[in-house]
Amino acid sequence: MAFQKLKLEFMENRRQRLATYRKRKETLKKAAYELSTLCGTPITVICFAPNGKPDTWPEDEGAVRDIVGRHRSVGAEKRSKLHFDIPGYFAAQVRKTMCGQAWDPPPLDDIPEESLREMISSLESAKEAVKKQIQILKEDSRRNQGSHG
DSSP states (O other): OOOOOOOOSOOOOHHHHHHHHHHHHHHHHHHHHHHHHHHTOOOOEEEEOTTSOEEEESSOHHHHHHHHHHHHHSOHHHHHHHOOOHHHHHHHHHHHHHTTOOOOOOOGGGSOHHHHHHHHHHHHHHHHHHHHHHHHHHHHHHHHHHHHO
16 A cells, blocks of 8 residues: 655644644654664653643653753753754864865765765855855956956
8 A cells, every 4th residue: 555645734624733743743752762762862752732732752751851951961062063964064074174174074875865966966056156156256356446446
């Protein structure tokens, strides 16, 4: 049996929306439980129901507070280093290069092909934006030289 692709858009029907919320929330909690059990790592999930009431996993409020407290106790700078994404990685590498530090590219064998394609597209877009900015700066420089000379 093939699954039909679900359109991700706001559900106008309140009953349908609540039913979907309940089902998806339970699926999310199950995934968190499995990840926590298999990897032996503390995990918490916090969902705000349509009525605004928070619903958590684990359901023990003390355990949730402990995990959130541990997350908050890590400084903002270190916390940001815990989040990894490819564009962020390359932006950091560009900053390091501009500061005179050597660039150490990641092993591309470990990156999915689709991510590499997105990265190439992003780099090409950035290259075009830089070319346009250089052109604008050159034109501004010519105009300024012409008006002062």
